[in-house]
Amino acid sequence: MTRSQATRRKRANGVESRQRILDAAAEIAGERGYEGTSIAAVSAKCGLPPSSIYWHFKDKDDLIAAVIERSFEIWLAAVEVPDERTGNSLERVTVMAANVAKSLVDAPDFLRLGLMLALERRPSEPRGRTVFLQVRETARQKITEVGRTLFPDLDEGAIHTLTTYAIAGADGLFVHRETSGEAVDLVAMFELHAQLVHEAARRLMPGNSG
Amino acid sequence: MTRSQATRRKRANGVESRQRILDAAAEIAGERGYEGTSIAAVSAKCGLPPSSIYWHFKDKDDLIAAVIERSFEIWLAAVEVPDERTGNSLERVTVMAANVAKSLVDAPDFLRLGLMLALERRPSEPRGRTVFLQVRETARQKITEVGRTLFPDLDEGAIHTLTTYAIAGADGLFVHRETSGEAVDLVAMFELHAQLVHEAARRLMPGNSG
Amino acid sequence: MTRSQATRRKRANGVESRQRILDAAAEIAGERGYEGTSIAAVSAKCGLPPSSIYWHFKDKDDLIAAVIERSFEIWLAAVEVPDERTGNSLERVTVMAANVAKSLVDAPDFLRLGLMLALERRPSEPRGRTVFLQVRETARQKITEVGRTLFPDLDEGAIHTLTTYAIAGADGLFVHRETSGEAVDLVAMFELHAQLVHEAARRLMPGNSG
């Protein structure tokens, strides 16, 4: 490798540098949260000096928000349900749950960081938290629509309750795995969750007592 | 007023000072997490200088661990189930769920801080995280025993699954309320959760397919 | 629109870019002084990136020196006395003073920045300070010559004293206006100053006691 090649690597590849910074920041922030993520640590991990990080991102807030956005996209890609509309509602709920479970095992950084941000209550809320809550709301809308399709008899209130419970179970089981270690069989727990969400739908239907 | 009386106010009441520090630290840590809790901020909130905080607590780790311990006790007191063993298993599960829901609404600092700590993954784990996981394990044992009593037909694996699911739902619904605001009716969601946990118990019984 | 036309706007007009940079730098430096003028701030104000500023100016020192030079020229143009040698010495001094007063109201950046630079005492003197002191010396020479013409009886020492006093009064009255706001009637104060400088000339003449 000639010197000019070695130099070119260093010089002027903004896109790649940005990715390297985001990779490093995602890893650190996924482990330590917002405050635990120091620019110096990101710098050390990605190899670029702090001042270069500030060329790509306005400030730490901006960086973390970008991390959330990108992590969400990566996670979404990992979830994407095969669009075959086969099977009855229980089978389809179960497949979806399995997909989400696998995605959380494979790409846990997004939700881990997101939940840490979501639980915080600072006077001046970090932008990353807002972004997380927004993409989460987007995801919720998708689930809501699936719910409407699978359970057309449910009214909006019931759909809302069902969606809330489905997400809450997913969050809680994720927390369980994070605290109890990798031995946890998340897919199995999500299968149970799917069955119970399905049962909840049945119970929420008109004519059944709440 | 004698000198000793004038002095007594300033001096001597170590217990009260300790409480003031813990109060301040609990509030700040419940809002901002471990890293977001600076000794200076605690000092400002409780009115005692940083050096006094170090007189009562070895270091920040120690302080946060103490916060977790005390918050857990406060939360436990808020939960405590009326010991009347009346009603069938569904009724008793439902009452317990309602109690937990109310306790989380009234004393959310414990779980909020605890979850933030639990989600972190740093090389040198703060002692507060360990303490949280320990008291959580204690709570889990209690739930396990209640489960064994209510559902004597379940084997240990099923009890474990049931307990896990019950706790996960509680965590997830708590997160839901933290992110969606105080308007969320946590008690109603916990009632649904109780019913579904009960249903899960039924399904996990021998003779029913998983 | 051909490509070269489209390009011309972006490319080529070095003179205009230079002006825009100088305009921005003059405004910022006139408000914040040497250290308070960051290249980034100038860049933000003029719309050109920092690297472009360095294409036009060797370094920050060079930029500030250029600002001083240009501001001086602008100020000089605003002062320029109508060359009619009419009236007696008092009238002529008064007209000059009025002109200077107006120029300081209209183009205060030059003197404001210049005085800030002049008052500083750093080990490595910025070139801008040297330039300011030079153009100020040039201006002083002009005033000296006017003085010699108006008061041919005065010896060189007296002329020097008179010039010094005239300039000091102008500087001080400028400071007064800068600190007391735009309501100050600088022209009126300069008229008084002109009268007193004229009186000073009278007193400095041979035969009058100092």
Place this chain on the structure above:
Amino acid sequence: MTRSQATRRKRANGVESRQRILDAAAEIAGERGYEGTSIAAVSAKCGLPPSSIYWHFKDKDDLIAAVIERSFEIWLAAVEVPDERTGNSLERVTVMAANVAKSLVDAPDFLRLGLMLALERRPSEPRGRTVFLQVRETARQKITEVGRTLFPDLDEGAIHTLTTYAIAGADGLFVHRETSGEAVDLVAMFELHAQLVHEAARRLMPGNSG
């Protein structure tokens, strides 16, 4: 000197430390202005680490404001007119002028830093500037009262004009000395200034044309 003595020097003498910091800051700020005064430089000059400076002063703004306040007091002490009310008005004005001239030669830091601050025009004005303008206003009031005593025939407008002119001359002559070097005989120039201020008072009296 025993070790405990050497240690005691370092430990816990807040008043002395504060003085050392102010001394260092006054010297540096008097030479380089607000922006040119870095906490690191002050730290290096006074021997205390930056964090100790922040124990004594909230932030840089607070430090510079304190410097202004203390420098003003030192300067005031250097000016203080001997209270003997002897002599006619010209003599008394002349004595005062000589005192001020000497004080500016002996303790120039106050006015140098103050004028630098006063000339700046930032969006968020440093507190030091406000403090300088306040103490300056205080000084102006004193001069105003002396003026009323010496020239009881003058109306308030005339007194105001006279005071303004007296201060402007002092400021301008100070600038002259700062830019032209220590060879300048400030006392002589102030004597001329005193005479002309006295003459101005005469001209401003009722019955004389403005």
Place this chain on the structure above:
DNA sequence: AATGAATGAGGATTCATTCAT
């Protein structure tokens, strides 16, 4: 039991400047 004073390490961010393109 408490605290005023101090401190080294590290926090985020901005600085003036460079250089390949």
Place this chain on the structure above:
DNA sequence: AATGAATGAATCCTCATTCAT
């Protein structure tokens, strides 16, 4: 003629912690 990307040094300031009193 111009600029996107980079960078080391410096910026102000906060951090957790200590220790003599």
